Amino acid sequence: MKGNKHQLSEDAKLCKRWAFGLTALLIIGFPGVMFLTGYSYSLEFFKGWTYLSFSWLIIAGLYIAFRPVVEYMQGKDGQP
Template sequence: MDEKQLLKDAKTCTRWALSLTVVLVILWPGVMFLTGYEYSLTFFKGWAALAFTWLIVAGTFITALPIVEARKAKKQ
């Protein structure tokens, strides 16, 4: 890949990451807080389970993909 394409892709990924962070960390919980939404224990457990599942899946991909890519590159 050329340097221009890498910079363009990096900017796109940065925008997506910042946008998702704002939406998932600030806007979504903020709306529930401002409307006076009361979390039930079941809702909180589901939210925590979703967060931990997301953490495990992301960690697996972050760990496994570089290993797989390195093995593919080594075979070539």
């Protein structure tokens, strides 16, 4: 049981690092580079980027919300 908790803790740390890294890259880093180079955002580009960001947010939220429910329904060995 203790080994499972340790593995779960390690996996959670890895997932947090990936989540924060991707968020920083896609939401802050990519637009930030364009801002620093003097890129002039068009309204269409801004709308597209906003739609992409919110879509990512909604899909990630739904996945995070429903994945534990699906795993619970499948049971410990993948059987209901």
